[in-house]
Amino acid sequence: MSIMVTCTIAAKALARNAMRTALTALGLIIGVAAVIVMVAIGTGARTSIENQIRSAGSNIVMVSAGSGGFGPVRQGQGAVTTLVPEDATAILAQVPGIRYLSPGLNTRAQVVTTAANWNTQIQGAGASLVDIRAWPLQFGAFFTDADVARAAKVAVLGSVARDQLFGAGAEATGATIRIKNQPFTVVGVLTSKGQAAMGQDQDDTIIVPYTTVQKRLLGVQHLTAMTISAADGVDLARLSDQVAGVLRAEHRLQAGAADDFLVRTLEEMASVLTTTTDTMTYLLAGIAAVSLLVGGIGIMNIMLVSVTERTREIGLRLSVGARDRDVLMQFMVEALVLSVAGGAIGVALGFGLAMGVSALLNWSASVTPQAIALSFGVAAAVGVFFGFYPARKAARLNPIEALRYE
C-alpha cells in the first residue's frame, strides 16, 4: 500500500473524530509550545543580562578586599583591612592602560532630611566613578577630586534615594541631608539606571567621596573595593594580572601565600550569571518536556481506544488482504500525523507566545531554530514511540476474532 494512500486513510480516520483528535493533539501542542516558550524566555533572560553587563561597561575590572579562596582561616570580603588608598596610587603608577580608578568603601546608614528619612547604601567613591559607570546626572554635578581630597561632606543621590527623601522628581540640589548626624550638601542627582544584573537597585544609593566615608562616617583607613576602567584596546586579563602583581607586592605577600584581595572582570561575573541562567533554562525546559511526555501518553491512550473501537475494521482489512505490516503502518501513520500536526501547531503557538512575552517584558526573546527543531523532533519521536504499541496491538489481531468482535 502506498504512503499516499496510508496518509489519506489516517487523515480520514482522524477527521472522523475531530473533537477527540483536537483534544489529543492539544496535549502535544501545549508540550511543544511550553518547551519553545521556556527556552525562549531563558535565552532572552541570558541576552538581557549580557546586555546589562555590557551597559555597565565591558572594560571594567573590580578589585575587592578579602580572599575569594578557601583557606583554613577565611575572612569574608570587607573584613580584611589590607586594601588601602596607597594601593590605588601604586596601581595607577605601575600598571599601564588604566583610564580611571575609583577607590570604594561602602556602608549603610539612616539618612534624614527635615521631612523624611530612609535607610540606604552609602557608596564611598572617587570622583571618576561617574565616568567609569558612564552615568549621566539628572541635576547638578558629581563631586570633584578637590571634594575627595578634603573629605567634603557632599553627596550625590541615586534617583530612588532622592524620591524617598525629597519626593519623586525633586531637584534636591543644594539641600542638606543628615548622614550619621552630620550634614551633607546634595550636589547632584543621578538619572535612573534600573536594577543591576544581580538584582539590587542601582538607584537606591547615595554616593559620597570615599575619603568622607573613611574619616567622617566610619573612622577607618582601609578600602573595601576599587573599580578600574581600562583604556580602549587593553587586554583585561593581562591588566587584572598586573593589578594583582602590584597588590601582592604592596601587601608583601610571600610566594605561595593566598591573595588577600580578589580581582575580577565584569565579563567573569557575567559568565557566572549566564551559567545560572542556563541552568534555569534547562530546568524550565525539562519541566516543559514532562508535559510533552504527558501529551505522548495521551496519544497512546487515544490510539489504544481507536484500535479497540476499530477491531472489526482491522479484521475486515486483514480478510481482504492487508498484511500485518499494512495495519501496523496505518496506525503508526495515524499517530504520526497526529503528533506532527500537533507539533507544528505547537511550534506556531510557542513562537507566538514567545513573541508576546518578549513584547510584554521588553525582552529580546530568542526562538532559536534549535529549540524548534528539537521540540518538533521530540513530538514526532513521541508519536512514533507511543504510537508503536497500539499499532502493534492492532497488527497482531487475529482476523477471525477481530471480525467477531462486538
Add this chain to the structure above:
Amino acid sequence: MTPRPVISVRDLTKHYVMGDQTVPVLHGVTLDVMQGEFVALTGPSGSGKSTFMHLLGCLDQPTGGQLLLDGTDVSRVDGRALARLRNTEIGFVFQAFNLLARTSAVENVELPLLYAPKVGAKERRERAIHALQAVGLGERLWHHPSQLSGGQQQRVAIARALVNTPRILLADEPTGNLDTRTSIEVLGIFQRLNARDGLTIVLVTHEPDIAEYATRVVSFRDGVVRSDHAVAARRDATKELQAA
C-alpha cells in the same frame, strides 16, 4: 475444458488450544471443489463448518492435513503469502456485511485494491464503479452504508468481494441478516456469477432451503463431512423473483 479442483482438501484437522485444553474442531476433512461449482456447506452450529470456511479463506491455518488453493499449499506459506492469497484468490462475503461506516460504497469496494500491488488510484476507482454496476448499484455509488438497505449493503459487500477478480467466492451466512425476498435477490446474484462467469462459490448456511440454490450440498456434523451430494431439485432465484 475439463474441470479441475480449485480447492483440494486432504484429511484436514484443526485444534484450538484454550488454556491447557486442546479442543478438536475438525477431525479430518477430505473434499474437492471443482472450478465453477456452487457448493453449500450446511450443518448445525458447532459442526465445524465455519472453522472449515475460515481455513478456506486463509484467515486461519490448519493443524494437520493438506489444503491446496489453486495448487498452493496453504499450510506451508507464511503470513505475507496468506495475506496475498486472501487478496487475490478469495472474495469474502459476511453475514454482518462488515462495511466501513461513514465511507461511501465506492470507497468500501476499493478496499481490497488498496492492498493489491500495482493498482493506481484511477484504475481502483474505475474497477470499483464497474463492480458496483455489476451488482445493480450503479445509482448508489456515493451512498454511505447507513443510507442503504440491508440487501443493498450486502450487494456492496459482494462487489467488494469481486473487485479483485478472485477465483473463489466464500460467503458465510450471507442471507442471515436479510428478509426472504432480499435473500433470494442476493442468491440470484450468486447464481448469475456462477453460471455466467464460472465463478467458484462456497456458501455456508444452516438453512436447508438456502442450500437448494447451490449445485452441491456438503453437510458437516461433529467435525467431519456427513454427506456430500449434488442438489437434485435446484431452485432458480431469477425465476422465483419473476413469478412473485
